[in-house]
Amino acid sequence: MNIAIIGSGGDGAGMNECLYTLYSKLKKHNIMLFCHGLQGIINNEIVNYSINDLKQERTKGGIIIKSSRSSEFMTDKGFNKCISNLKKNKIDILIIMGGNGSYQATKKIIQAGIPCVFIPTTIDNDIKQSDYCIGFSTAVTNAIDFIQKVNTSMQAFDRTCIYEVMGRHCPDIANSVSKAVNACFCFVGTSKKTELLKAVKNELKTNTAPIIILQENTINIDELKQYLQNNIKNIDAKSAVVGYVQRGGFATKKELKMANGFATLASTLINKGEKNFMVAYDNSLNNFVSKNL
Ligand code: F6P
Numbered sequence: 001m002n003i004a005i006i007g008s009g010g011d012g013a014g015m016n017e018c019l020y021t022l023y024s025k026l027k028k029h030n031i032m033l034f035c036h037g038l039q040g041i042i043n044n045e046i047v048n049y050s051i052n053d054l055k056q057e058r059t060k061g062g063i064i065i066k067s068s069r070s071s072e073f074m075t076d077k078g079f080n081k082c083i084s085n086l087k088k089n090k091i092d093i094l095i096i097m098g099g100n101g102s103y104q105a106t107k108k109i110i111q112a113g114i115p116c117v118f119i120p121t122t123i124d125n126d127i128k129q130s131d132y133c134i135g136f137s138t139a140v141t142n143a144i145d146f147i148q149k150v151n152t153s154m155q156a157f158d159r160t161c162i163y164e165v166m167g168r169h170c171p172d173i174a175n176s177v178s179k180a181v182n183a184c185f186c187f188v189g190t191s192k193k194t195e196l197l198k199a200v201k202n203e204l205k206t207n208t209a210p211i212i213i214l215q216e217n218t219i220n221i222d223e224l225k226q227y228l229q230n231n232i233k234n235i236d237a238k239s240a241v242v243g244y245v246q247r248g249g250f251a252t253k254k255e256l257k258m259a260n261g262f263a264t265l266a267s268t269l270i271n272k273g274e275k276n277f278m279v280a281y282d283n284s285l286n287n288f289v290s291k292n293l
Helices: 015-025 037-042 051-057 076-088 100-111 136-156 172-180 193-203 221-231 253-271
Strands: 002-007 030-034 093-098 116-120 160-165 185-187 211-215 237-241 277-282 287-292
Touching: 002 015, 002 037, 015 030, 015 051, 015 093, 015 253, 030 037, 037 076, 037 100, 076 100, 093 100, 093 253, 100 116, 116 253, 136 160, 136 172, 136 211, 136 237, 136 253, 160 172, 160 221, 172 185, 172 211, 185 193, 193 221, 211 221, 221 237, 253 277, 253 287
Parallel strands: 002 030, 002 093, 093 116, 116 277, 160 211, 160 237, 185 211
Antiparallel strands: 277 287
């Protein structure tokens, strides 16, 4: 079979391990790697990497075949170009590693007659069909590392600091990081400024350097800092956006195990002749499962 693989949407550590595992377990097939995700299929950007090239990248963040967010794919012209290139290259199965947008794209490509397999990869952990998405563990670990480093300085000056973490519209990263760094408050979509104020005032009774975690896309970080300054006398408040460090660096041990598990199940099922499915992690079963698409 001709099997194409792409990484699509936001990158996350573990994607390289997933790619390497797919490549090695599907080696009896003709594997075609398109770079730059869906945009790369539209532009017919096929790249060649040996199994050894992929092996070197296994633990690194990012994705060796590169990703993209393709606005062209959202147009009829771009979508049709994508399908026609998949047909021209005689692709029997397209494997998409990606997030929510890529999940929707996968379903659309299947409807156009190209069999697909979807693997959930997004640091946001917001694909509801899977309890875990590749990239989450590393993103949380990187954010904790960043905050612990910055906060040693905050402690030296008795400063209160608000740390904004990624997650798009999902609170999973914020909640996990908050617990790990003993934050006095985790500000998510449903939070109120008054609740934060109460928590910080209380924390300041015993801790001169309170930590606040803020989920991105909920409230402006400077507005929140100003609110604390306006309402707590003599507070020295700072803010820091954790940002892309969450997507970079090296995959955690858990990430590598999960990425390997997703790719192993996907390739086992493909080798058995299955298609049009996604691989998911089910917390209640403690295992990887497949779901029809
Ligand atoms: O979806 C992953 C993510 O890192 C989000 O957490 C964040 O909001 C967004 O991507 C950033 O997007 P971009 O890489 O396009 O700046």
